[in-house]
Amino acid sequence: MRVTMVVDGVSYTDEVEPRTLLVQHLRETLGKVGTVVGCDTSNCGSCTVHVDGHSVKSCSMLAVQADGCEITTIEGLARDGQLHPVQQAFHDNHALQCGFCTPGMIMQAIDLLADDPDPDERTVRHGLEGNLCRCTGYQNIVRAVQDAAHRLKPAAQADREHEAVGGGE
Amino acid sequence: MTATAEPEVGKSRRRKEDARLITGRTRWTDNITLPGLLHMAILRSPVAHARITSIDVEAARSMPGVLAVVTGADLADEQGSLPCAWAITPDMKNPPHPSIAVDTVNYAGEAVAIVVARSSAEAHDALEAIDVDYDELPVVLDMEAAVADGAVLVHESLGTNKSALWVFDSAEAGTGGNVDEAIAAGEIVLERKFRQQRLIPAFMEPRSVLCDPTGEQVTLWSATQVPHILRLMLALTLGVPEHKVRVIAPDVGGGFGGKLQVTPEEILVFLLARRLGKPVKYTETRSEAMATAHHGRDQIQRLTLSATRDGTITGLKVDLLADMGAYLSLVTPGIPILGAFMFNAIYKIPAYRFSCTNVFTNKVMTDAYRGAGRPEATFAIERMMDELAAELGVDPLAIREKNWITHEEFPFTTVCGLTYDSGNYEAATEKAKQLFDYDGLRREQAERRERGDVVQLGIGISTFTEMCGLAPSRVLGSLSYGAGGWEHAAIRMLPSGKVEVVTGSSPHGQGHETAWSQIVADQLGVPFEDVEVLHGDTQSSHKGMDTYGSRSLTVGAIAVVKAGDKVIAKARKIAAHMLECSEDDLDFAQGRFSVRGTDKGTGITDIALAVFAAHDLPDGVEPSLDSEATFDPENFSFPHGTHLCAAEVDTETGRVTIRKYVCVDDVGKVVNPLIVEGQVHGGLAQGIAQALFEEAVHDENGTLTTGTFADYLLPSAADLPSFVTDRTETPSTTNPLGVKGVGEAGTIASTPAVVNAVVDSVRHMGIDDIEMPCTPFRVWGAIHGRDVDTGGSQAGGGLGSIEGGLQ
Numbered sequence: 004m005r006v007t008m009v010v011d012g013v014s015y016t017d018e019v020e021p022r023t024l025l026v027q028h029l030r031e032t033l034g035k036v037g038t039v040v041g042c043d044t045s046n047c048g049s050c051t052v053h054v055d056g057h058s059v060k061s062c063s064m065l066a067v068q069a070d071g072c073e074i075t076t077i078e079g080l081a082r083d084g085q086l087h088p089v090q091q092a093f094h095d096n097h098a099l100q101c102g103f104c105t106p107g108m109i110m111q112a113i114d115l116l117a118d119d120p121d122p123d124e125r126t127v128r129h130g131l132e133g134n135l136c137r138c139t140g141y142q143n144i145v146r147a148v149q150d151a152a153h154r155l156k157p158a159a160q161a162d163r164e165h166e167a168v169g170g171g172e
Numbered sequence: 173m174t175a176t177a178e179p180e181v182g183k184s185r186r187r188k189e190d191a192r193l194i195t196g197r198t199r200w201t202d203n204i205t206l207p208g209l210l211h212m213a214i215l216r217s218p219v220a221h222a223r224i225t226s227i228d229v230e231a232a233r234s235m236p237g238v239l240a241v242v243t244g245a246d247l248a249d250e251q252g253s254l255p256c257a258w259a260i261t262p263d264m265k266n267p268p269h270p271s272i273a274v275d276t277v278n279y280a281g282e283a284v285a286i287v288v289a290r291s292s293a294e295a296h297d298a299l300e301a302i303d304v305d306y307d308e309l310p311v312v313l314d315m316e317a318a319v320a321d322g323a324v325l326v327h328e329s330l331g332t333n334k335s336a337l338w339v340f341d342s343a344e345a346g347t348g349g350n351v352d353e354a355i356a357a358g359e360i361v362l363e364r365k366f367r368q369q370r371l372i373p374a375f376m377e378p379r380s381v382l383c384d385p386t387g388e389q390v391t392l393w394s395a396t397q398v399p400h401i402l403r404l405m406l407a408l409t410l411g412v413p414e415h416k417v418r419v420i421a422p423d424v425g426g427g428f429g430g431k432l433q434v435t436p437e438e439i440l441v442f443l444l445a446r447r448l449g450k451p452v453k454y455t456e457t458r459s460e461a462m463a464t465a466h467h468g469r470d471q472i473q474r475l476t477l478s479a480t481r482d483g484t485i486t487g488l489k490v491d492l493l494a495d496m497g498a499y500l501s502l503v504t505p506g507i508p509i510l511g512a513f514m515f516n517a518i519y520k521i522p523a524y525r526f527s528c529t530n531v532f533t534n535k536v537m538t539d540a541y542r543g544a545g546r547p548e549a550t551f552a553i554e555r556m557m558d559e560l561a562a563e564l565g566v567d568p569l570a571i572r573e574k575n576w577i578t579h580e581e582f583p584f585t586t587v588c589g590l591t592y593d594s595g596n597y598e599a600a601t602e603k604a605k606q607l608f609d610y611d612g613l614r615r616e617q618a619e620r621r622e623r624g625d626v627v628q629l630g631i632g633i634s635t636f637t638e639m640c641g642l643a644p645s646r647v648l649g650s651l652s653y654g655a656g657g658w659e660h661a662a663i664r665m666l667p668s669g670k671v672e673v674v675t676g677s678s679p680h681g682q683g684h685e686t687a688w689s690q691i692v693a694d695q696l697g698v699p700f701e702d703v704e705v706l707h708g709d710t711q712s713s714h715k716g717m718d719t720y721g722s723r724s725l726t727v728g729a730i731a732v733v734k735a736g737d738k739v740i741a742k743a744r745k746i747a748a749h750m751l752e753c754s755e756d757d758l759d760f761a762q763g764r765f766s767v768r769g770t771d772k773g774t775g776i777t778d779i780a781l782a783v784f785a786a787h788d789l790p791d792g793v794e795p796s797l798d799s800e801a802t803f804d805p806e807n808f809s810f811p812h813g814t815h816l817c818a819a820e821v822d823t824e825t826g827r828v829t830i831r832k833y834v835c836v837d838d839v840g841k842v843v844n845p846l847i848v849e850g851q852v853h854g855g856l857a858q859g860i861a862q863a864l865f866e867e868a869v870h871d872e873n874g875t876l877t878t879g880t881f882a883d884y885l886l887p888s889a890a891d892l893p894s895f896v897t898d899r900t901e902t903p904s905t906t907n908p909l910g911v912k913g914v915g916e917a918g919t920i921a922s923t924p925a926v927v928n929a930v931v932d933s934v935r936h937m938g939i940d941d942i943e944m945p946c947t948p949f950r951v952w953g954a955i956h957g958r959d960v961d962t963g964g965s966q967a968g969g970g971l972g973s974i975e976g977g978l979q
Contacts, residue, residue: 020293036203037196039425041376042458046881049376077196086194094190097846100854101681102193103376103425109194128889135881137376137426138681140857140918141889143850 006070010035011079019066025059026050028066029076037078037106041135048134051107052076058114060107060133077106080113088154089113089147098147100138108134112148121152177762180690180700181909184846187686188705192423199422201380201395202455209382210239212441212454213295215285215302216464217277220313220534220874221326222306224275227285231301235287237294240448241302242286244274247443252409254499255434257401257654258506260530264336267327267532269499271436271443277306278326278498279536280875281463283436288444288452311534311874315472315493318531326498326532335496335530336505340512340588342524348587349523354487358478362559368548369944370470370495370868372462372878373541374886377425379465380455381438383445389418389711390446394438397427398718399678401502401655403710405434406442421708424680428858429540430465431680432720433502462879467868468541470495471508473552475515483564483574487523490515490552494530497537503544504537505530506653510545510639513588517553518597518637518812519575524587534874540720542858542919546638554634554924555931555941562935568928569601569610572635583905590639592810593905596838597635600900604814604836607896613818613832621936629831630819630933634925637812640913641726641906645804659723660715661731662800663692663739667784669777671698673705673735674800676716677728682915683847684724690843691729691909695736696776697763715802722811722913725843730907731803738799743779746797749790750774750782809904809912813837815921819929823937826952828864828930834896835921840904840912848914852897855918861887862919863926865945885945 007016010033017032029035029052038061041049050061053075080087089112092098099105108131115122115130122130127148128141136144192198229241244251254269272283285302289295312324318333326333342348355361381394390412396402399421407414424431437454445452456465471494478487494508512526543550557575561568577584579596586592605611610631617629642648645656660676673688689703706712719728740760747765748755751772758765766773779797782788786795818832835852842848865885869878878884885891903910923944930946931939934955942954952958 022293030203035196036200037198039198039200039377040202041378042881044458044880044882047376047458077194081195090194093194094186097187097850099190099193100683100850101376101424101426102189102198103200105193106196124894128892131889133888135376135886135888137374137428137858137886138854139850140853140855140895141892142853142894145889145894 004067006067008069008072008074010074011076021065021067023066024062025064025066025069026061029061035076035078038076039103039106041103046135047104048111049104049107051110051134053110053114058111077109087113089116089151092147092151092154096143096147096150098139098143104134104136108136108144112151115148116152116155120155122149124149180693181843183690183844185686185690185700185844187683188689189683189685200377200425201382201393201422204382204393204422206384206451208450210288210290210448210450210452211292211295212286212288212444212452213292213299214283214437215299215304216460217273217280217282217284219277219306219308220280221309221311222277223309224273224277224284225305225307228303229285232287232298235294235298235301237290238287238298239290240288240444241298242444244270244272244284247272248274250410250443251439252411254436254439255405255409255502256500256504258503259652260338260505260509261336264505265330265332266335266500267330271439279534281536283440286440286444288448313533313535313870313874315495315531315533318533319493319529326534333532335500335532338509338528340526342587345589347589351487351489351523351525354523355476355478355489358486359481360479360560360563362477362556362563364475364556364559364941366473366552366555367943368469368471368473368551370538371468371541371862371866372868372884373428373430373465373468374884375426375428375430378456378458378461379431379435379437380453381441382451382453383441384451385445385449386451389416390442391418391420392438392442393420393422395424395431396421397424397431397678397680397720399708399710400676400716400718402434402438409434409439410442419710421678427680428542429468429544429720432540433466458881459879462884463876464536466501466537466539467497468538469548470538471548473548475552475556477556477560479560483560483566483571485519485521485575488515488521490526492528494528495533495535495538496530497535498532499537501537501539504539506651507538507540507545508548509651511549513590513639514546514549515553516587517550518577518635520577521587535870542855543916544721546916547859547920547923550634550636550638550920551924554636555928558633558928558931559940562940568633572633576635591807592637593807594902595637595810595812596900596902597812600812600836600838601635601814603898603900604816604834607836607898608816608832608834610816626824627820627822628933630821630929630931632817632819632925632927632929632932634815634921634928636815636921637810638916638920639808640722640811640916641805641809642721642723643808644806655717656804657717657727658802658804659717659728659731660800660802661728661735663732663735663798665739665780665797667781669698669702669780671696671703673703673732674713675705675707675728675732676713676718677724678708678716678718679724680719682719682724683844687725687843687847688729688732691732692736695733696739697761698777722915725911726809726907726913727803727805729911730909731801733908734801734803735799738801739797742797742799743776745790745793746779746783747774750779805906807906809840809906811837811839811912811914811917813917813921815925817925817929819926819933821930821933821951823934823955826948826950826955828946828951830860830893830926833893835918836898836900837914837917838900838902839914839917841901841910842899843911849897851914852918853895855916856895856922857887857892859919859922860892860926862923863944863946865891867945
């Protein structure tokens with residue numbers, strides 16, 4: 004079947020087998036290997052991307068279902084060399100170790116913050132429940148998401164520029 | 173800029189590794205494609221024990237895109253036997269371990285046929301067209317049944333399911349007294365049996381391997397912790413010349429010991445790529461990873477502890493059954509032996525005997541999993557300390573204090589003959605008590621008991637140590653391990669002043685690129701950004717022992733420091749020549765050689781350029797500052813810490829909620845506090861998961877019933893609390909950085925802290941043990957006097973989820 008989708012700002016038209024999962028299409032046909040596969044039961048969330056602005060586990064959707072959709076992956080977040088605030092917060096808060104779950108975790112965190120710009124710890128933990136991490140114990144991920152929430156608030160932007168990030172680059 | 177005024181070591185540097193990981197510019201093995209790449213899929217046995225009577229592959233051969241369909245019989249002459257590097261006793265039984273079963277399968281998930289096709293989908297389609305007939309054999313799954321008379325045998329030809337019996341006796345070793353005499357004379361004698369359930373390492377990146385046979389060297393990319401060991405083992409197992417093999421571990425997504433292995437899939441991809449003359453890739457599904465990547469733990473522990481009535485321990489006897497699974501993998505038999513030296517923990521135990529019977533069952537192999545032998549030992553002794561305190565009616569912290577090694581007593585040689593170089597258990601414990609509000613929580617616990625609250629409070633303690641920095645080669649030799657424990661490093665001084673550091677350690681999430689850069693930046697006085705760390709490719713990093721056992725910093729980074737010392741020594745000669753002075757007149761600090769008492773000097777990067785030009789070097793000096801070093805530690809390092817857990821247990825539902833978790837770890841000097849804290853967090857999560865959530869469960873036929881993330885309960889963010897972590901810092905005296913290792917600490921310490929808390933919450937109800945994982949079902953069963961099947965056939969996963977420790 005012929006599908007057309009915009010992925011990270013570029014339009015692609017391809018023939019796909021009907022059984023092809025969106026994540027397979029992204030990785031194998033489009034070379035968007037920043038999005039990864041961590042399980043085969045839609046439990047781990049490593050493959051999370053945005054479809055028309057909402058987070059979706061791309062292993063739980065067929066490529067043909069994404070026909071006509073706009074997809075954003077981890078590779079499309081940074082703009083003009085500037086990291087997305089959530090990416091920056093993950094770096095600053097050491098919210099990743101091996102980094103395999105990180106693309107999905109960041110995509111889910113962005114979605115969570117779109118729903119709730121100022122989540123408390125409990126909300127963050129429940130909002131990330133569908134994304135598994137084996138390295139971090141989640142503490143720094145939670146910290147990063149709350150930090151990102153702070154960064155995304157327009158009023159906070161000015162403050163932050165004066166803040167020294169302890170020991171950072 | 174050639175100098176850094178503020179030391180890099182000790183700074184919370186944000187990681188260099190992150191830039192590619194947070195943007196998706198990653199090189200996971202499965203991301204790699206090559207021209208003409210073929211894909212391999214594996215048909216796996218659905219039964220745990222059977223003879224293969226026939227395999228019909230004809231239909232599969234004619235499926236679209238299929239290039240090869242291969243069975244064990246086809247590869248029997250060339251596949252060799254998967255390596256086991258640790259013959260723990262001279263008479264250890266080690267049956268042949270094929271990568272693909274030839275005529276018998278011994279665990280569910282064992283490979284029985286392979287398809288190579290143009291796409292992964294086509295390879296998987298063709299698997300379904302393969303017809304295998306099995307003549308099923310009875311299975312043996314339970315360790316106690318496996319060692320009983322008349323047991324079903326995993327390997328008929330061995331005549332037994334016992335692989336080996338390994339014994340340490342302090343009286344025989346001359347390191348302590350006779351434990352039987354101590355127990356006979358004991359005023360208090362406690363006997364307990366604990367079950368260490370089987371766990372699944374569950375690294376997030378499924379394993380993947382790609383082999384390109386088209387070059388002069390065959391190149392194998394693998395999601396492995398051990399590229400160097402893998403290269404040697406490929407050569408030894410397959411008889412291929414070692415210098416014709418290159419192994420690359422690109423970005424590797426976690427391991428936790430689970431990727432410390434030479435896998436059947438690595439061998440099979442190599443063989444098929446060689447046979448077809450084309451690059452071949454295999455990436456496992458998560459379900460395959462759960463069922464066939466090695467598991468961890470799985471022991472039955474019997475402990476007898478004797479003490480005087482005042483609480484002084486007089487003897488400890490440990491008898492283990494350890495489940496090997498169906499075969500011996502790379503270090504399978506040695507894992508419980510690593511725990512042999514840790515049951516005495518931080519305590520002055522005068523008499524000790526450890527025996528371990530390694531047992532075959534029809535399950536996938538066990539092998540290294542975060543802590544590897546030491547969590548099991550720590551769990552058992554820390555549970556026993558609580559039991560002793562309860563028996564005597566004293567505070568469990570007091571009983572520990574009575575028996576632990578005091579800080580004045582270091583260095584202290586233990587009843588196992590290990591010498592603990594340093595430690596301060598009092599300081600860590602005092603700090604943890606303060607952070608935890610130990611006395612306040614004990615008061616609250618008493619009040620709740622008094623009131624008969626539905627939700628009871630328990631306090632769990634774990635004062636642990638571990639042996640890190642695997643390992644002094646002579647110790648490994650004395651334990652009959654098949655290799656040394658050294659590590660290699662090299663430093664290349666580039667003419668433009670930049671520095672390349674080559675390390676034999678092979679990181680997969682630990683942050684070596686950042687930490688090694690910090691160390692070298694300080695040592696050579698170059699900017700952090702000017703250091704590039706190369707690893708994980710046997711062509712650039714040609715020599716190494718890789719990453720496991722909290723060894724990277726304590727062994728690998730010390731090799732880097734030794735290489736740096738050589739660079740400085742070489743540069744000093746040239747600096748003296750350039751500055752026309754004696755080497756003795758030179759001071760080296762912050763990247764600069766200065767002539768003492770003058771303002772003359774030169775930078776080490778200037779010397780690197782001068783060496784590159786080589787126009788004016790002293791006679792007999794080679795034009796290179798590049799240096800390498802191989803470091804073999806004299807001793808282990810011994811991190812320690814005090815972990816305190818407050819758990820709330822709902823006596824009506826059995827639900828456990830961690831209310832507060834405080835740990836104070838002493839990992840010696842810290843290179844990067846941010847990374848250390850992250851390692852502790854992740855370790856805690858895995859140890860807590862053993863206590864409350866995770867268990868690899870098999871049905872009576874040997875089928876893994878927790879074979880997906882829907883059934884095997886990896887904790888999510890909602891299942892865990894925030895931790896309070898802190899440190900004390902007692903430098904190790906066994907290495908020049910004073911570091912001890914941190915990778916396994918959290919996992920080792922936290923499991924007993926949590927279980928002790930759960931048991932403590934209901935001890936007044938007459939309960940003195942609850943098996944792991946302490947699911948609501950098990951806890952409720954213990955409270956209500958119901959037998960909830962302690963044989964391990966009850967899935968912990970899916971039943972244990974708590975709503976986190978958030979209040």
